[in-house]
Amino acid sequence: MQNISLNIEGVRSLLTEDEINSFTEKVSDIHNSMIKRTGRGAEFLGWLNLPSSIPEYSIRDIKETALKIRANSDTIVVVGIGGSYLGARAVIEALTSSLPSVNGNPAVLYAGNNISEDYFSELLGVLDKMSYSIIVISKYGTTTEPAIAFRLLRNHIEKKYGKEEAKSRIYSITDKEKGALKKLSDEEGYTTFVIPDDVGGRFSVLTPVGLLPIACTGIDIEELINGAADMETLLNDDQEIEKNISNLYAVIRNLLYEKGKAIEIMAAYTPKLQYLIEWWKQLYGESEGKNGKGIFPAGVIYTTDLHSMGQMVQDGVRNIFETVLNVQSEKGIVTIPEDPNDLDGLNYIAGKRLSDVNAKAIKGTMMAHLDGGVPNLVINIPELSPYYIGQLIFFFERACAVSAYLLGVNPFDQPGVEAYKKNMFKLLGKP
Ligand code: PA5
Numbered sequence: 001m002q003n004i005s006l007n008i009e010g011v012r013s014l015l016t017e018d019e020i021n022s023f024t025e026k027v028s029d030i031h032n033s034m035i036k037r038t039g040r041g042a043e044f045l046g047w048l049n050l051p052s053s054i055p056e057y058s059i060r061d062i063k064e065t066a067l068k069i070r071a072n073s074d075t076i077v078v079v080g081i082g083g084s085y086l087g088a089r090a091v092i093e094a095l096t097s098s099l100p101s102v103n104g105n106p107a108v109l110y111a112g113n114n115i116s117e118d119y120f121s122e123l124l125g126v127l128d129k130m131s132y133s134i135i136v137i138s139k140y141g142t143t144t145e146p147a148i149a150f151r152l153l154r155n156h157i158e159k160k161y162g163k164e165e166a167k168s169r170i171y172s173i174t175d176k177e178k179g180a181l182k183k184l185s186d187e188e189g190y191t192t193f194v195i196p197d198d199v200g201g202r203f204s205v206l207t208p209v210g211l212l213p214i215a216c217t218g219i220d221i222e223e224l225i226n227g228a229a230d231m232e233t234l235l236n237d238d239q240e241i242e243k244n245i246s247n248l249y250a251v252i253r254n255l256l257y258e259k260g261k262a263i264e265i266m267a268a269y270t271p272k273l274q275y276l277i278e279w280w281k282q283l284y285g286e287s288e289g290k291n292g293k294g295i296f297p298a299g300v301i302y303t304t305d306l307h308s309m310g311q312m313v314q315d316g317v318r319n320i321f322e323t324v325l326n327v328q329s330e331k332g333i334v335t336i337p338e339d340p341n342d343l344d345g346l347n348y349i350a351g352k353r354l355s356d357v358n359a360k361a362i363k364g365t366m367m368a369h370l371d372g373g374v375p376n377l378v379i380n381i382p383e384l385s386p387y388y389i390g391q392l393i394f395f396f397e398r399a400c401a402v403s404a405y406l407l408g409v410n411p412f413d414q415p416g417v418e419a420y421k422k423n424m425f426k427l428l429g430k431p
Contacts, residue, residue: 002382003234004391006245008252010366010376011321015255020241023251023406030405031239031247039405041412046198047397048236050206051228051390059222062208065171065191066215070106073169075130077123077153078213079112080137081145082282083201084173087393088213090279091205094272094389095219105218111153112136112146120149124156132157133169135216137209139195141174141181144421150181173208200412202283203397206390220386227390235398246395250403252377253295253321257407261321261375263296265313268325269358271301272384276325280396287400289416290409303361310365314372322369322376326362329383330355 033039034048069076078085092108100107107130111123134157136150158166167188174181176194185192193208204210206228215221235246242248253264264284266277277299288294298320300309313320336357338350349357366376379395381388404411 001230001387003230004245004382004388004395005380006249007378007380008248010370010378011252011256013370014259014375015252019255020248020251023247023254024241026406027241027247027251027402028239030402033405034401035236040410044198044200044203044412045401046196047200047203047206048401049232050199051225051232051394054206054225058208059211059225062193062211062215062221065193065212069133069135069171069216070218073106073131073133075107075109075127075132076213076216077109077111077127077132077134078137079110079134079146079149079153080209081113081143082286083204084137084139084143084146084209085110085113085213086202086275086279086282087205087210090275091210091214091219091224091386091389091393092217093275094384095386096217098272106216108213108217112138112149115145115148120152124152127153127156127160133171135171135173135213136181137173137195138179138181139175139201140179141184142179144424147180171212173212202279202286203412205279205393223386224390224393227387227392228394229390231391231394231398235395246399247402249377249379249395249399250406253403254406256321256375257295260319261295263298263320265298265300265309265320265322266325267300267302267305267322268327269302269362270327270330270384271304273325273327274299274301276389276392277301283396283400284403286414286417287404287411288407288409290413293407293409302365303358306361306365313369313374318373320374322366322374324362324366324376324378325381326378327381327384331383 030039034045037045078088089110096105097103109123109126111120134153136146138146141147154166154170157169161169167190170188170190171193172181172185172190173193173195174185176197182192193212195204195209196207199207206225211221214224235244238244239247241251266280268274268277281297281299284295284297313322334354336346336350336352336354338347369376379392381392401411
């Protein structure tokens with residue numbers, strides 16, 4: 001079985017081997033502090049050994065609940081914000097059809113990640129016509145956006161099905177004992193799953209937070225966990241920087257940052273990875289952007305964005321580096337047909353698969369960006385499957401922690417997100 005891999009050839013002209021190796025001691029200290037749980041925010045390191053320690057019975061429970069939901073719902077509404085929905089959405093969008101579902105799987109809609117009235121009224125309009133269940137995810141149930149959405153949706157589902165049936169269509173994922181959502185769930189008798197105490201929101205995709213919505217779409221969650229567990233073994237065991245891709249990625253990002261590359265653009269050449277990039281942006285943005293420091297995580301989907309952001313990347317301020325998510329093999333086979341008239345001049349690529357053309361776009365773009373002063377890293381993903389997405393998740397999580405520690409910040413808190421809330425609550429007159 002292959003693994004995901006990291007290719008750093010596109011940064012070699014900027015960094016020396018010695019510079020990379022100068023991080024050896026720091027990386028080893030970070031590794032030891034993570035294993036011994038002595039670093040900053042160590043009480044949130046539960047994700048570090050999570051994939052290998054998810055009990056069989058939890059997986060069974062999640063799969064059985066998912067089957068129950070699928071049996072009576074053509075739509076599932078996932079209510080949550082930030083780490084409470086992005087991981088699930090990332091995996092679901094990477095691994096299910098990008099087009100309206102035709103395969104009998106329930107549609108997944110999302111709520112509670114914005115406060116747009118238009119969005120919500122459209123959502124309620126759709127739910128009027130669908131049979132649906134709700135999965136509501138919040139550590140304490142008091143985060144404003146999902147709390148508002150859940151209040152509205154509870155109202156809707158209770159009117160639609162009656163209070164009793166509504167209770168059996170609401171599933172909550174929340175703290176094991178504290179908070180408004182736990183209290184309500186106990187009172188109403190909702191089926192409830194627990195968010196572990198030692199796993200923060202943005203690291204929680206492999207807990208029920210991500211696994212239940214993912215399982216509802218028919219994705220093989222055991223394969224997802226297997227991929228993550230194999231990465232866990234690989235990355236937690238061998239600390240040598242060049243051999244450990246999470247350490248290598250973390251070190252290189254920090255070196256590039258020190259050299260003035262303050263923006264990292266994550267680029268994928270398939271829209272299926274758009275939400276994986278959104279998840280990565282949250283993971284790195286919320287973990288690293290602290291104390292006036294941090295690499296700004298941005299995202300693009302190419303070749304789409306080569307016709308918009310491509311100009312900026314090629315020619316704008318030279319403070320960026322790029323990380324490319326390279327899917328090495330695609331399953332759907334689409335070949336470009338021959339055309340006798342060849343008015344569009346495409347016969348020179350007739351007979352080629354779209355993935356062959358995409359591969360050349362990747363190569364050509366990376367060369368152009370490197371020539372234009374944008375160094376690039378490549379993360380090779382053998383194919384989009386639950387196993388490799390699982391590998392990718394664990395790789396990014398571990399690299400994020402190492403990278404934030406190298407930067408000198410606590411990867412697991414997010415004090416900055418309180419500022420907008422304080423103002424909003426004051427403006428709303430919250431007692
Ligand atoms: O990563 C995080 O901790 C945050 O993004 C949270 O997941 C997000 O704010 C939602 O929090 P909660 O689950 O408490 O509603």
